[in-house]
Amino acid sequence: MSERTPFDDGATTTTGEDREVLGWEQFGGFSRELARDIVASGWMPDLVIAVARGGLLPAGALAYALGVKAMGTLNVEFYTGVGETLPEPVVLPPLMDTSELPGHKVLVVDDVADSGKTLALVMDMIRAKGLPVDADRDGTVESSAPVDARSAVIYAKSASIIDPDYVWRHTDRWINFPWSTLPPVTEE
Template identity: 65%
Template sequence: MSSPTPPPPREVLPWSRFGEAARELARTVADSGWMPDLVIAVARGGLVPAGAVAYALDVKAMGTMNVEFYTGVDQTLGEPLVLPPLLDTSALAGARVLVVDDVADSGRTLELVMQRLRAGERPPAQARSAVLYTKPRSVIEPDYTWHRTERWISFPWSALPPVTATATDGA
């Protein structure tokens, strides 16, 4: 009888380290001498990092682009899919935009977002990307990365299963 396959090694980012990671990523952006006018979060994974980076950079203007691609550990849709509500890219004309996501794993989500921003009717003057983690297989090299890894990453906002109604929840 064969034993079950052990889970792949994981990179774990706990809440206790997240604030420091986001601040270090923001410091990398600031130290480059380039500052964004607005931050765009790639939802869902980039929502929390984008908010933390925007606060650290003192950028108040934020937007969100909703993209679905990963459906599980190393499980994806055929192509990344932009979900509604759609970002009004006409408001980006002439701006310096920082796109923030949690990870550039395959890089296909980040690549799609960057292409859509640059190909818009009124594109931003500059668009750069920042991620907490970049993996070697990513098809895009983010402008700013906090850490590089080959492992699957457990983020504090997605480490636990979704909350659902149960009989004890009073539902």
């Protein structure tokens, strides 16, 4: 799969706090580069799943760059603040409808594989256990659907317990993403 030079600063910058800063312009470049790597691998997804919230914008950008219109979202909570996490990641409702996924290729996208726990949870859920299937759409999970899935992230860190299939950059710095650097407006 694809990798850039480990721990390469590339087009990103750092602040006095030794942080990786991804700007909107670099964000657009990442999505095209990573999409080219995915296409070059010979594997093409039928569906892109975003790991919310951090993976929402990267997943959308990759889906556009790959020409994939089918998208889904899995909501996972792990980080509660800068460097603060729950003991383990937790999947939050609502669960996406996965009844049509068996036999399809799925690209799971997140912003960063930091500890890798969130991405590992999602990939295990999709590959090993399968995605929950509510075939009659009554709110009851009747079965699970194993799926041919690969993962893509903007950044991967050396401490990650999972090696994503597609990585744009490696870093061990805290990352400032353009969509999450400022506090919520409710705190202003």
